Amino acid sequence: MKRAVIYARYSTDLQNDKSVEDQFSLCHDFASKLGATIVKEFSDRAKSGASLFGRPGLANLMTAAERGDFDILITESTDRVSRDIADLAHVHKVLKFRNIEMQCVNGGLMDTVQIGMYGIVGQMQREEGARKVKRGMTGVVRSGRNAGGKAYGYRPATGKKGELEIIEVEADVVRRIFGIYSAGMSPRAIAAALNGEGVPAPRGKQWNASTINGNGQRGNGILRNPLYAGQIVWNRVHMVKDPSTGRRISRVNDDGAIETIEAPHLRIVDEALFQTVQDLKASRGGVHARHVQKNKRLLSGLLKCSECGGSLVINGADRNGPRVICSTHKESGSCSNNARYYVEKIERDVIDRLRKMFADTSIIDAYVEEYRAESKRIAIQRRNSRGAKEPALTAVQGQITRIIEQVSKGTIDEDDVLAILPGLKAERARLKAELAAEEPPTNVIEIKPRAVNKFREDIESLAEILKDRQAEPTPEMAKAFREVVSGVVVYPRVPGEAYEYEIKGLLSGIAGPELSAVVVVAEEGFEPPTQGL
Numbered sequence: 001m002k003r004a005v006i007y008a009r010y011s012t013d014l015q016n017d018k019s020v021e022d023q024f025s026l027c028h029d030f031a032s033k034l035g036a037t038i039v040k041e042f043s044d045r046a047k048s049g050a051s052l053f054g055r056p057g058l059a060n061l062m063t064a065a066e067r068g069d070f071d072i073l074i075t076e077s078t079d080r081v082s083r084d085i086a087d088l089a090h091v092h093k094v095l096k097f098r099n100i101e102m103q104c105v106n107g108g109l110m111d112t113v114q115i116g117m118y119g120i121v122g123q124m125q126r127e128e129g130a131r132k133v134k135r136g137m138t139g140v141v142r143s144g145r146n147a148g149g150k151a152y153g154y155r156p157a158t159g160k161k162g163e164l165e166i167i168e169v170e171a172d173v174v175r176r177i178f179g180i181y182s183a184g185m186s187p188r189a190i191a192a193a194l195n196g197e198g199v200p201a202p203r204g205k206q207w208n209a210s211t212i213n214g215n216g217q218r219g220n221g222i223l224r225n226p227l228y229a230g231q232i233v234w235n236r237v238h239m240v241k242d243p244s245t246g247r248r249i250s251r252v253n254d255d256g257a258i259e260t261i262e263a264p265h266l267r268i269v270d271e272a273l274f275q276t277v278q279d280l281k282a283s284r285g286g287v288h289a290r291h292v293q294k295n296k297r298l299l300s301g302l303l304k305c306s307e308c309g310g311s312l313v314i315n316g317a318d319r320n321g322p323r324v325i326c327s328t329h330k331e332s333g334s335c336s337n338n339a340r341y342y343v344e345k346i347e348r349d350v351i352d353r354l355r356k357m358f359a360d361t362s363i364i365d366a367y368v369e370e371y372r373a374e375s376k377r378i379a380i381q382r383r384n385s386r387g388a389k390e391p392a393l394t395a396v397q398g399q400i401t402r403i404i405e406q407v408s409k410g411t412i413d414e415d416d417v418l419a420i421l422p423g424l425k426a427e428r429a430r431l432k433a434e435l436a437a438e439e440p441p442t443n444v445i446e447i448k449p450r451a452v453n454k455f456r457e458d459i460e461s462l463a464e465i466l467k468d469r470q471a472e473p474t475p476e477m478a479k480a481f482r483e484v485v486s487g488v489v490v491y492p493r494v495p496g497e498a499y500e501y502e503i504k505g506l507l508s509g510i511a512g513p514e515l516s517a518v519v520v521v522a523e524e525g526f527e528p529p530t531q532g533l
Helices: 018-034 056-067 085-097 112-142 168-182 187-197 209-213 271-284 287-291 327-332 343-357 362-409 414-437 449-465 475-482
Strands: 003-009 037-044 072-075 101-104 154-156 164-166 231-234 237-241 248-252 259-262 303-305 312-318 321-326 485-490 501-506 519-522
Touching (some): 003 018, 003 056, 168 187, 168 271, 187 209, 303 312, 312 327, 321 343, 343 485, 343 501
Parallel strands (some): 003 072, 303 485
Antiparallel strands (some): 485 501
16 A cells, blocks of 8 residues: 655635645545555645745655655645746656655646646736735725835724824824934934933834835835825835745835825825935935945954944044944944944954964864763753653553544543543644754764864964955955854953954854854853853
8 A cells, every 4th residue: 555645735824724634634535545545744834835945844745755755645736735837846856756646636646747737827826816916905005095014103093994094192203203304313313312212113122223214215214204295105116036045025116116195194294394304315325325335354244242242333444444333332322332443453353363272273172072072962862852752742642542432432421522632632732842843863973074174274274364464355265264253242342441352163064964053152262062052
């Protein structure tokens, strides 16, 4: 008898979760007709069929196919697997290569021709559904209602679907922002002032300059939002999925696709003030600002503030060179670290410290021993944890099976079933969730000698590259440097005092794929890596 697995999926949180169970039921009946034995069920709940990414159920199914765990894939229809032509064809191609049949309740055995036909139909239905949604939203906007999204200063009007009303307290904040910006105050200073007064931010804990500035092309941010001038502007952007990552990315639409509807009842800022602010924004920024070449330094993106975790960014320069400051303090004033640091001094200090640290590569040997011991301890701990939970799950499943058998034989009362079964199911769900959250047991990680040698070679190469302090960072230098350094945490300082910071390093490639790269602290030397595991 052939082994079969079932795959079920439904698309959105708005659909009934029982949809998966209904699909399972149909597929079980179909499997009986095929004479196949179901060995496992896979599912993805509230997941789109437009991409293979972000669907752990399907990913686990394909992994099981690689192991040869089943002979037949049963699903309600091909669009449960994918609504994209290319993705559906890829799944079918992989399964066919491994001699696995794809059987659909609605269609039977799938061959190449049927996959192509159903793939086209599935993608057309998905795209047509998107067009209908967009058409409906266009109608909503043209009727003067809100098509979705939340704007600071507004809330949904009670009993009036799709309509907004002004929140006067927030509207006063909006008018104040427009007024003081037009008077010459910068968005960063405005954000700092609002945070200092404890004014609640639209989202998150604090106001930022970006909240006020927004994006010119997308028309968002307090100062750019046309809704404050009594205009509903919709369809500025559209979303597309990157086929290589499955992520949704926004793209700016042409002017002809944008819908603009007058809504004077939603005006918060008078037209003259709004236009004054737009003119100021255009004069101070503009398209050219996005194309200004920015200097890429050796530590770009690696410098972090110890107080808030924010990045350190360039903040002007003097005769001693460019300086950096905490971006959180600069943008919103919510971080207390207002110190400026000479970035070239930090670069020189970090380089010197690394060269001294790795002059004796026995440091690596000591670290490797610590790493191996800690990895062994964690692996044993994980095996012990799973060793207790897996038998418990088997026992609970056995109790549920026995109760169901008693129900079928009529040897147990319905009241008893209702009293016992929900608790057992809840315990089963808890154990399954805990086991799924744990990493599967692995053998004790062995450090690869070749990787250690390669790491040492990289350190030596880095030292050679960094001999010339005056050299501009090259791509090769940056690559070698970032294979060793993952971050430099800078502490607050008093003017005139020495800089204090710690260097965080990556020992990537030395451990196997079971663990992610380990972050360690490099101060006087590598500390034991227990905290990074």
